[in-house]
Amino acid sequence: MQTRCALVGMPGSGKSTVGRQLARRLGLPFVDLDQRLEQRLGTSIRDYFDQHGEAAFRDHEAALLAELAAQPGGMVLSTGGGAMLREDNRATLRRGFPHVMYLRASPDEIFKRIKHDRTRPLLQVDDPLARLRDLYRARDPLYREAAHYVIETGRPTVHTLVNMIMMQLEMAAPGDPV
Numbered sequence: 001m002q003t004r005c006a007l008v009g010m011p012g013s014g015k016s017t018v019g020r021q022l023a024r025r026l027g028l029p030f031v032d033l034d035q036r037l038e039q040r041l042g043t044s045i046r047d048y049f050d051q052h053g054e055a056a057f058r059d060h061e062a063a064l065l066a067e068l069a070a071q072p073g074g075m076v077l078s079t080g081g082g083a084m085l086r087e088d089n090r091a092t093l094r095r096g097f098p099h100v101m102y103l104r105a106s107p108d109e110i111f112k113r114i115k116h117d118r119t120r121p122l123l124q125v126d127d128p129l130a131r132l133r134d135l136y137r138a139r140d141p142l143y144r145e146a147a148h149y150v151i152e153t154g155r156p157t158v159h160t161l162v163n164m165i166m167m168q169l170e171m172a173a174p175g176d177p178v
Contacts, residue, residue: 002074069096
């Protein structure tokens with residue numbers, strides 16, 4: 001049986017970067033949910049948000065997540081930062097992926113990483129750090145609910161984070177789908 005691993009966490013927590021390296025290491029396909037959504041929608045997430053609103057975007061996100069969770073075979077999935085807002089998405093993820101990793105980073109750490117990134121629609125506000133703190137307070141419990149494992153992303157390198165996830169996968173209970 002092939003490994004099915006999903007990464008959840010705040011915007012800028014490293015899901016895409018770590019996910020690509022993890023997939024390479026496992027020899028599995030990597031799927032970035034946001035990137036796949038942009039391909040399907042034919043526009044950037046930011047533009048879609050501006051034109052159609054967050055609710056419409058979240059509907060598309062939920063549908064694609066359900067499709068990916070139902071696909072057979074191994075993969076490493078990087079979810080969007082807000083994908084866990086819907087209870088159905090959290091349940092879908094846990095059903096479809098035996099290994100859900102929450103890449104936990106503090107709002108201050110995230111701000112240092114993404115303060116110059118203008119592609120993140122929810123952070124295009126006067127005080128993005130305050131916005132990150134608000135998002136973190138609201139979303140941290142949801143990420144924890146969805147995840148099987150919490151990986152602290154503070155200072156480690158991408159290579160170290162991939163090694164930490166590999167150790168979690170190797171320690172999975174015998175008989176668990178790895």
